[in-house]
Amino acid sequence: xxxxxxxxxxxxxxxxxxxxxxxxxxxxxxxxxxxxxxxxxxxxxxxxxxxxxxxxxxxxxxxxxxxxxxxxxxxxxxxxxxxxxxxxxxxxxxxxxxxxxxxxxxxxxxxxxxxxxxxxxxxxxxxxxxxxxxxxxxxxxxxxxxxxxxxxxxxxxxxxxxxxxxxxxxxxxxxxxxxxxxxxxxxxxxxxxxxxxxxxxxxx
Amino acid sequence: xxxxxxxxxxxxxxxxxxxxxxxxxxxxxxxxxxxxxxxxxxxxxxxxxxxxxxxxxxxxxxxxxxxxxxxxxxxxxxxxxxxxxxxxxxxxxxxxxxxxxxxxxxxxxxxxxxxxxxxxxxxxxxxxxxxxxxxxxxxxxxxxxxxxxxxxxxxxxxxxxxxxxxxxxxxxxxxxxxxxxxxxxxxxxxxxxxxxxxxxxxxxxxxxxxxxxxxxxxxxxxxxxxxxxxxxxxxxxxxxxxxxxxxxxxxxxxxxxxxxxxxxxxxxxxxxxxxxxxxxxxxxxxxxxxxxxxxxxxx
Ligand code: SF4
Numbered sequence: 163x164x165x166x167x168x169x170x171x172x173x174x175x176x177x178x179x180x181x182x183x184x185x186x187x188x189x190x191x192x193x194x195x196x197x198x199x200x201x202x203x204x205x206x207x208x209x210x211x212x213x214x215x216x217x218x219x220x221x222x223x224x225x226x227x228x229x230x231x232x233x234x235x236x237x238x239x240x241x242x243x244x245x246x247x248x249x250x251x252x253x254x255x256x257x258x259x260x261x262x263x264x265x266x267x268x269x270x271x272x273x274x275x276x277x278x279x280x281x282x283x284x285x286x287x288x289x290x291x292x293x294x295x296x297x298x299x300x301x302x303x304x305x306x307x308x309x310x311x312x313x314x315x316x317x318x319x320x321x322x323x324x325x326x327x328x329x330x331x332x333x334x335x336x337x338x339x340x341x342x343x344x345x346x347x348x349x350x351x352x353x354x355x356x357x358x359x360x361x362x363x364x365x366x
Numbered sequence: 367x368x369x370x371x372x373x374x375x376x377x378x379x380x381x382x383x384x385x386x387x388x389x390x391x392x393x394x395x396x397x398x399x400x401x402x403x404x405x406x407x408x409x410x411x412x413x414x415x416x417x418x419x420x421x422x423x424x425x426x427x428x429x430x431x432x433x434x435x436x437x438x439x440x441x442x443x444x445x446x447x448x449x450x451x452x453x454x455x456x457x458x459x460x461x462x463x464x465x466x467x468x469x470x471x472x473x474x475x476x477x478x479x480x481x482x483x484x485x486x487x488x489x490x491x492x493x494x495x496x497x498x499x500x501x502x503x504x505x506x507x508x509x510x511x512x513x514x515x516x517x518x519x520x521x522x523x524x525x526x527x528x529x530x531x532x533x534x535x536x537x538x539x540x541x542x543x544x545x546x547x548x549x550x551x552x553x554x555x556x557x558x559x560x561x562x563x564x565x566x567x568x569x570x571x572x573x574x575x576x577x578x579x580x581x582x583x584x585x586x587x588x589x590x591x592x593x594x595x596x597x598x599x600x601x602x603x604x605x606x607x608x609x610x611x612x613x614x615x616x617x618x619x620x621x622x623x624x625x626x627x628x629x630x631x632x633x634x635x636x637x638x639x640x641x642x643x644x645x646x647x648x649x650x651x652x653x654x655x656x657x658x659x660x661x662x663x664x665x
Binding site for chain 2: 182184222223224238239240241244246267268269287289290291292293294295297298327329331339340343344347348350351353354355357358359361362363364365
């Protein structure tokens, strides 16, 4: 059965979710990336959208104006961007906003692990390159804030239905799947190299 | 056909082909992804492959770019000396990218360096980036179109080694890259390796290697053997789709090589992501065309 989270998300909802689980989201998710993080944390500006118990998406979408309607937008294509760029800000971001679900691409570091553990939040990966799949999970763009940042950085408030698959990479205990994998990958790489060296003695 | 009409036609056709490359993966990549998906044993990895497949289907149905990062456009141009439009080809290619940006649409990915402004058109100083090759006594134009995405361009690296470090040094450069940057470049990857004298030639060959079909082999038997050995070695790391573990790691490893100076051995790596958007199209002198990567395409 599909595990589906619905916003607003409570601490209790995240209790049984572990790294490597696959989940989906119903409710709202807001695109939020580099400059939005910087404005909140470094420039102390209040986020214009309330995301307490909510979800953010590290993504810069392609949106299209809906013809014949005033101020209405449609999601064309949306894919995750590298989450690591937000690592510097994410712990404080989680503390200040009360966000519960962060979606992006690739792993995040110790700072975010701590933020997730202390405040009960999780980080998930949406498969990158699947931008049309993600766009078709967006039912409606309900709001757009900080539009002065341009299309990729605007906070697009999306109502989503079964948005996913979302692969849990940091759980609310601060476990980090990418860090665990890295150790294993490096071990296997060293073994593979030892096997390769005797085979490449072309210079004799 | 009047010359101007012919140039307009050629520009329009290339623009449509560029758009298509962003929406539909080449046949060899599609087939390889299917094979990897079917051979995948880990459930989560299997699920990611299924999402990729669903995405490609949706992109085709809705006529939208399959990945939001449509890259900076690069082309390998092989033009016959007798191709009637050879003199106008450079502006034709630029115009084609300009048109595709609006019509496909493509994301705006051309930022002028130093001025640090996005041109908003995917056209700029040496953008699209072109490699030229002249084919004597031919009246055809053969074009590889490639979308160099940010995530898959990021791992690109090269190193000039002393011969003492040998090919052992080369395979170490390749494998180290896999567990550092390769992981985040949207595996399963196509790994392009160039081996030669200086760093520029190695980097060029590494990109040229990415234009070769998945599953093809270097004509030198030793190099072909190393392609297979590297594939096995990287697969044994088990990066899986999205670097979240899986049975395999790559779509393949392609090596392109040249002779080298006795005192140096340069190697470079360029990476193609799972969404390896590459297309090859051949125009005849009457502008009829055929694509070897997107069979049966009608523009
Ligand atoms: S690495 Fe490739 S598939 Fe992944 S986001 Fe970039 S262009 Fe898209």
